[in-house]
Amino acid sequence: MPELPEVEVVKESLSRTITGKKIYKVSVKNRNLRIKIHKDFEKNLKLKFIKKVNRFSKYIILDLENNKYCVIHLGMSGTIHILKKIGLNNKTNTSFYHSPFLPKKHNHVTLKLKDMSIIYNDPRRFGFFKIFNNKLSLEKYFSRFGPEPFSNKFNINYCKNYLYKKKKNIKNFLLDQKFVSGIGNIYASEILFKSKINPKKEASLITNSDIKKIIRFSRATLNHAIKSGGSTIRDFKNIGGNKGYYQNNFKVYNRENKNCLDARCKGLIKKIIITNRSTFFCNICQK
DNA sequence: AAGAGGCCCTGATAGC
DNA sequence: TGCTATCAGGGCCTCT
Numbered sequence: 658m659p660e661l662p663e664v665e666v667v668k669e670s671l672s673r674t675i676t677g678k679k680i681y682k683v684s685v686k687n688r689n690l691r692i693k694i695h696k697d698f699e700k701n702l703k704l705k706f707i708k709k710v711n712r713f714s715k716y717i718i719l720d721l722e723n724n725k726y727c728v729i730h731l732g733m734s735g736t737i738h739i740l741k742k743i744g745l746n747n748k749t750n751t752s753f754y755h756s757p758f759l760p761k762k763h764n765h766v767t768l769k770l771k772d773m774s775i776i777y778n779d780p781r782r783f784g785f786f787k788i789f790n791n792k793l794s795l796e797k798y799f800s801r802f803g804p805e806p807f808s809n810k811f812n813i814n815y816c817k818n819y820l821y822k823k824k825k826n827i828k829n830f831l832l833d834q835k836f837v838s839g840i841g842n843i844y845a846s847e848i849l850f851k852s853k854i855n856p857k858k859e860a861s862l863i864t865n866s867d868i869k870k871i872i873r874f875s876r877a878t879l880n881h882a883i884k885s886g887g888s889t890i891r892d893f894k895n896i897g898g899n900k901g902y903y904q905n906n907f908k909v910y911n912r913e914n915k916n917c918l919d920a921r922c923k924g925l926i927k928k929i930i931i932t933n934r935s936t937f938f939c940n941i942c943q944k
Numbered sequence: 945a946a947g948a949g950g951c952c953c954t955g956a957t958a959g960c
Numbered sequence: 961t962g963c964t965a966t967c968a969g970g971g972c973c974t975c976t
Contacts, residue, residue, distance in 0.1 A: 663969085732971085933950095
């Protein structure tokens with residue numbers, strides 16, 4: 658599911674829903690996510706206010722009281738669901754909750770607020786929850802990441818220096834979070850198509866003009882995707898259960914053997930594997 | 945330092 | 961119907 662745009666969509670809906678609320682109870686069904694959930698996890702979150710919901714790259718960051726932070730990564734298959742309290746069963750004195758989209762399996766983490774529950778579901782368990790005890794350790798963790806495409810730091814000089822003499826192909830670098838943060842496998846193919854650059858092109862051969870296009874179309878593509886509510890392939894939905902629509906704008910992803918959508922080009926979209934990830938491009942108009 | 949490859953895990957789908 | 965193989969949007973680690 659989640660590259661930067663999808664995570665931004667989740668972060669926005671979470672922010673609208675839980676900012677300023679208190680966590681009353683934390684329950685973990687399965688601690689074995691990509692990083693094992695720490696034994697003090699529940700203790701660190703319980704009875705804390707959520708001051709703010711932030712995002713960096715593909716990570717959601719809950720700013721808590723006492724300068725603690727809870728970083729959430731959705732991995733490949735993580736989703737967040739909200740269960741709203743809709744009533745009380747008088748006989749058992751237990752609450753009813755409602756969410757038509759909540760999966761039955763793989764609900765690993767639940768945060769109970771006053772009138773709702775936030776539930777983390779992740780079949781493949783490639784996601785994780787990690788607590789940082791102060792701002793310094795949070796900043797240290799994210800210091801190894803490259804800038805987001807929107808950042809002024811993602812500029813021509815930065816790219817030129819980073820790619821200088823690099824032998825790997827350019828698609829590898831778009832996926833390399835140390836170079837640029839937030840781009841994943843789908844948007845990498847889309848950005849390179851719009852930039853008219855062949856994904857196999859060696860990074861050291863990338864020209865200034867190429868770099869300008871990469872910067873421009875990285876920003877444009879991710880922004881457009883965010884505005885479309887992200888991309889829904891498989892069954893990504895935001896926490897309210899709504900789908901995104903950017904997949905309707907895919908120019909190359911999942912379009913193997915279909916016509917190139919550049920009006921001037923008669924090419925067909927090819928699928929190749931680059932470092933074990935499927936990669937889509939037009940070998941006529943992407944040079 | 946840079947690059948190649950393996951690995952973590954479940955589920956959907958295709959092919960027989 | 962049921963088996964097996966393959967693939968999936970991420971990122972870490974180790975080895976050379």
